Amino acid sequence: MILVSEMGDETFIIAALMAMRHPKAIVLSGALTALIIMTVLSTGLGRVVPNLISRKHTNSAATVLYLFFGLRLLYIAWRSDSKTSAASQKKEIDEVEEKLESQQGKSSYRRFFSRFCTPIFLESFILTFLAEWGDRSQIATIALATHKNAVGVAIGATIGHTICTSIAVVGGSMLASKISQGKVATIGGLLFLGFSLSSYFYPPM
Known part of the structure; x- marks a missing residue:
């Protein structure tokens, strides 16, 4: 779930662009x-x-939530085409670049926090945390944890985030500009619909 939700998302692009400039x-x-x-x-x-x-x-709410995300992602995939997707991706990259540039002038804050952690680490942490807050992957994780094993959900989500973010850092500059948002949205939509059906037909005892 995390892989299809985060691949090409704002947190993915943040990691990719920061890795192009910093260690x-x-x-x-x-x-x-x-x-x-x-x-x-x-x-x-x-x-x-x-x-x-x-x-x-809570299971009923999770079922509806999965259904909503699934249909929404399929709708996004249906509307997207190669030109629109490329333009949208470029716009999102530009927005993230503006956010990164806005952090460059905060030298006083950097000097203050450098006593506790490196400025680059803090930039990566804060930007990623704020971008992830309220994101569809966070909401889906909350919904999944309501009726599934919390430890399993946490481990699975952590592994998914680790793989996705590692890909972004290692080869993000290439993937962020060439990834097909339509295909990712289609896979994600079908996966969420599968979660919805599973919650409906196999409710928790």
Whole structure:
């Protein structure tokens, strides 16, 4: 789920562009730290929600949520074509580049935080954390953790984030400009629809 949700997403592009300018190991460690913390928070929320709402209602909400994301991604894939996708991807890359440029002038903050951690690590961590907050992968992780094993969800999501972010850091500059958003959206849409059917036909006991 994380692989198809994050591949080519804003967090993917942030890691790719930062790795083009800074040491890859530092960028990767900062991004992964943010994503792991976000994953733990998301799975934790997924376990708290059933204590407030019955498992039957949370499963129903998760089913509807998966269905919504699946149909939304398939709609995005249906509307996309090669020119529109390339233009959209270039626009998103430009937006991320502007965010990165806006961080360059904050030298005073860099000097302050450099006592605790390197500025590059903090940039990677903060930008990734903010980009991931409210993202579809975070919401889907919360929904999945409401009726599945939280440890399994956390491990699976962490592995997915690690693979995706590593790909972005190692070869992100090439993938970010050539990846087909239509294909990724189609795969993601079908996967979410599969989750929806699974939740509907195989509800938790």
